Amino acid sequence: MKLWQKNTTSAESVERFTVGMDRELDLMLAPFDVLGSIAHSTMLESVGLLTKPELDSLRASLVRIYRQIEAGNFILEEGMEDIHSQVEWMLTQELGDTGKRYTAPAAVTTRCSPT
Numbered sequence: 001m002k003l004w005q006k007n008t009t010s011a012e013s014v015e016r017f018t019v020g021m022d023r024e025l026d027l028m029l030a031p032f033d034v035l036g037s038i039a040h041s042t043m044l045e046s047v048g049l050l051t052k053p054e055l056d057s058l059r060a061s062l063v064r065i066y067r068q069i070e071a072g073n074f075i076l077e078e079g080m081e082d083i084h085s086q087v088e089w090m091l092t093q094e095l096g097d098t099g100k101r102y103t104a105p106a107a108v109t110t111r112c113s114p115t
Helices: 012-019 022-046 052-071 083-095 097-103 105-109
Strands: none
Touching: 022 052, 022 083, 052 083, 052 097, 083 097
């Protein structure tokens, strides 16, 4: 099941059209996704949803991923939906809870007060 799938099926022709060369195009967009992730994690720290040490860990991991992409050593693994899913999985594998806190909105927002 895809991350975005909501227990419904789509017409096969629609999925072929929307998926097509996604993996190849995603690899072209990979460096920009990682740069956006660095900006996103910086924002999360600036509003108090991540600590400075968590931000530092995330940023260091994202920079390593970015360098893998630049060197041509980044792989979008089979079964991953897209680049962002691959990056999230890598962060979670490397950083455990910190990676999960960055990637899971519910886990991040538990630090927010509803008032």
